[in-house]
Amino acid sequence: DADVTQTPRNRITKTGKRIMLECSQTKGHDRMYWYRQDPGLGLRLIYYSFDVKDINKGEISDGYSVSRQAQAKFSLSLESAIPNQTALYFCATKGAGASGELFFGEGSRLTVL
Amino acid sequence: GQNIDQPTEMTATEGAIVQINCTYQTSGFNGLFWYQQHAGEAPTFLSYNVLDGLEEKGRFSSFLSRSKGYSYLLLKELQMKDSASYLCAVRDGDYQLIWGAGTKLIIKP
Numbered sequence: 008d009a010d011v012t013q014t015p016r017n018r019i020t021k022t023g024k025r026i027m028l029e030c031s032q033t034k035g036h037d038r039m040y041w042y043r044q045d046p047g048l049g050l051r052l053i054y055y056s057f058d059v060k061d062i063n064k065g066e067i068s069d070g071y072s073v074s075r076q077a078q079a080k081f082s083l084s085l086e087s088a089i090p091n092q093t094a095l096y097f098c099a100t101k102g103a104g105a106s107g108e109l110f111f112g113e114g115s116r117l118t119v120l
Numbered sequence: 121g122q123n124i125d126q127p128t129e130m131t132a133t134e135g136a137i138v139q140i141n142c143t144y145q146t147s148g149f150n151g152l153f154w155y156q157q158h159a160g161e162a163p164t165f166l167s168y169n170v171l172d173g174l175e176e177k178g179r180f181s182s183f184l185s186r187s188k189g190y191s192y193l194l195l196k197e198l199q200m201k202d203s204a205s206y207l208c209a210v211r212d213g214d215y216q217l218i219w220g221a222g223t224k225l226i227i228k229p
Contacts, residue, residue: 011162049124049219050163050207097162106168108153109217113162 010034013098013112021120026085028115030098038101039081040109041065041073043094050097056081088119122146124220126208131226132198140193140206140223148213154182154193155207157222163207166193195225203227 011032020026030039041053052065054073062075070092074082085092095116099109124144132138144152151170155163169175169184169191181194193206205222212218 047128047221049221050209050217051219052217106151106153106165106170107211108165108168109155109163111162111164114160 009113011098011100011110011112013096013115015115016113017116019118019120020088022087022089024088024119026088026117028083028096028098028117030081030083030112031079032081032098032100032110032112033079034100034102034110035078036100036102036110037078039075040099040101041071041081041083042097042099043067043092044097044114045094053083053096085117088117090119093117093119122212122218124208124210124218126206126220126223128221129224129226131228132195134198134200134227134229136198137194137196138198138225140195140208140225142191142193142208142220144189144191144208144210144218144220146189146210146212146218149186150211150213150215152182152184152191153207153209153211153217154191155209157205157207159204166206198227200227200229 040055042050056062056075072084098112126142154166157163167182174183179196184191205224207222208220
């Protein structure tokens with residue numbers, strides 16, 4: 008089983024609908040992140056959380072919200088989806104080692120029509 | 121502004137060697153990462169450089185020159201499974217990760 012699990016893996020929805028992407032991890036890491044990936048662009052940070060009570064906006068947080076329900080769970084919500092939020096979304100956790108590399112979930116592909 | 125540049129696409133032959141370059145301009149530097157991402161899959165960590173020089177890990181090596189704002193990833197004895205995108209990312213002075221758009225590597229038999 009994957010250490011970082013995202014659901015759903017694929018979702019097609021319509022403009023104006025509310026969407027939640029869920030992420031859970033078994034790595035025991037405190038730090039969790041939500042990124043989006045678009046063709047031709049680098050990964051862009053949406054929100055990040057250092058622990059349950061510490062949530063921070065990333066570079067592209069407008070139109071998104073998050074909830075850190077527990078150390079292991081970090082959800083991303085689109086309150087009213089729009090077509091330019093069509094993208095591949097990744098959840099990640101940060102290791103505690105010297106490099107602090109990220110461990111990514113399998114990704115959630117969202118299409119907004 | 122902060123910027124990371126890497127070639128969009130490269131092609132190489134199975135068994136050969138390929139070097140993927142990454143140049144960066146960031147406000148501060150606290151390490152450079154390389155990740156591999158197969159199509160439709162999650163990025164996976166390959167290497168981390170924080171000091172100048174070469175880090176070798178099996179068939180993969182990563183080099184860093186902080187004074188030149190430059191890194192490269194060297195892949196030896198290329199295999200078909202190395203066909204993937206390679207992402208360069210820099211941790212800036214505020215410990216934020218800045219990502220390049222990635223280099224798509226195509227391996228031909």
